[in-house]
Amino acid sequence: MKRYLVIIALAAIVSGCGVSCYVDRDRSGVDALEKNRQLWRKQNMENYVMLFDGIFYSRVRISVANGEIVLIQKVLGDGSIGDEVAEERYADYFIVDSLFTEIVRLDKEVDRLDVEFDPVLGYPSYVYVDREGLRCNCLGMCTDAIDDEHSYTVQLETSL
Numbered sequence: 001m002k003r004y005l006v007i008i009a010l011a012a013i014v015s016g017c018g019v020s021c022y023v024d025r026d027r028s029g030v031d032a033l034e035k036n037r038q039l040w041r042k043q044n045m046e047n048y049v050m051l052f053d054g055i056f057y058s059r060v061r062i063s064v065a066n067g068e069i070v071l072i073q074k075v076l077g078d079g080s081i082g083d084e085v086a087e088e089r090y091a092d093y094f095i096v097d098s099l100f101t102e103i104v105r106l107d108k109e110v111d112r113l114d115v116e117f118d119p120v121l122g123y124p125s126y127v128y129v130d131r132e133g134l135r136c137n138c139l140g141m142c143t144d145a146i147d148d149e150h151s152y153t154v155q156l157e158t159s160l
Helices: 001-014 032-043 085-093 094-105
Strands: 048-054 056-064 068-075 081-084 114-117 123-129 132-135 142-144 149-158
Touching: 001 081, 001 142, 032 114, 048 068, 048 142, 056 081
Parallel strands: none
Antiparallel strands: 048 056, 048 149, 056 068, 068 081, 114 123, 123 149, 132 142
16 A cells, blocks of 8 residues: 555656645735625615726726616826727626625635725725735645736715
């Protein structure tokens, strides 16, 4: 039996093991998700305008009516409103409810997720995502993954 274990161990070393694990990183902010989702739901806000900014997104002003995006406009560097975003691109953006859903999804996939919530309304006002983390093989050898981080900021501007 010991001989088979040695052979299996040697095979794992030679093949690079093929098993990876993720060392859990700080997940501050996520614990408050459900509390803040409930606070947001209590607001019963289905009509609002929000500013959304992210590394992979240009800064935009999103108008939401009855819980659906009705208009997205680019926000220029001086803060003025620019062109409308094409309607077929609306699915690429978040509203508050879909951002809560995205946070839950990200929490299962990323190495670090920091979330801040608006203390009065409960919506996620800042989300930081870092997919970089320690990857460890079965021998305990760890390396950093490719850095892949981004963040979103959200600010409710007005209610419609």
